[in-house]
Amino acid sequence: MLRIEDTDRERSSAENVEQILDALGWLGIDWDEGPYFQTDREDRHRELLALLLEKGKAYRSKATAEDVQAFKLRYGADRGFRGQEEGEGAVRLRVGDEGEISFHDLIRGETVFKRRHLDDPVIARADGTVLYNFAVAVDDLDQGITDVVRGEDHLSNTPKQLLVIEALLELGVGAGRQPPRYAHLPLLHGPDGKKLSKRHGASSVQELRAAGYLPEAVCNYLSLLGWGTGDDRTVLSRQELIERFTLERVSRNPARFDEAKLRWLNGIYIRNLSPAELAERLHQYIALQQPDHLPALERRRELLVEAAEISQEKIQRLDEFWPLAGFLFEEERTFDERAVRKHLHGEGLALLAEAERRLAGVEPFTRESVAAVLEGIVKERGIKPAALYQPIRVAISGTAVSPGIFESLAALGKERALARIREALARWGAVAAP
16 A cells, blocks of 8 residues: 655655655556545544544643653653643643553564653644654554554654554454554665765665666665575566565664665666667666757667667666767767877877778678777787777777777768778878888
């Protein structure tokens, strides 16, 4: 069930709700019921709040934070606050001092809270608007929620919600129903062992999408944080995760979110796509996240599958594609001055000139025929391949990084590749090959 818990009006904007739906949709996580909004159930919440007040399970109190502090100074810091019926003010639930609230956490085991340590919790404001812990408990009971899986930062809320459910059940509300089962997940930490924050990198699903991660890789990686299969397998399909996941195998210790590992896993998922599938993902990504590149991409859309194929082994995220292979689509290229200084001078230019002459006679202009010519030059000259390939790479792409040189030349096509090499030779002073 998808329930939007929007009792906090300031935090529950339409934009935030849309972000939730967008994130779930992108990850491929759907639901059977809903979305339901708690604010649509205000009449039900007020009805049961009135019932608790009428039956003496709750009371109105004007006690302030200072009053609660004074109470604890008098009776001890671990003593739960107890107020008096004052006829007005916020609504507090009566806890009582005897006994305890306990539940079996599916991850943490038996969890016990002594009643005398718990404050009478505020469940509604003075104006009658209910608070989160009351609304959640009512809705869990009414909607027959069986399992609640959430972060351990909600652990302190659980006894408050169980107290509300207990009081309602005693009054015959939800007769025959049981409280949900609870499981409190460990929070995520960064690689440094500290609580995950912006300093560790992307911290929302939308940021991961914008960074070029695939939804199936994100889902796979997040599933493994604090949980394992027992056989150390890392790459698991959604169906395998569904079949193998159990709450009993979730660790109690904080899991570490390491974006370097996510990048690695995302690279595996990228390489497992067919070139056509990767091309489609890249087109969608560029249209959404890099729209400035879309016109150039559309002008040479026929190149996209080939460009995806020759880039597949070198990228780990979708955002890395355009810096690597964008030169195949763009008519103008920006030259990296350091790469020019390193590779387009002296012998580099001489070898580039020789490559131009040899490539001009290549027909058909395929990866194999280009490779045969360039490897022939390397062998004849007795040079390292990079001595020849890097000047060509800088000439055609503007940088010292690209997909494989044979593949890049073939993808550009003979006419465009030779034009770029000749432009570089003219710009930086062609010399005759020795």
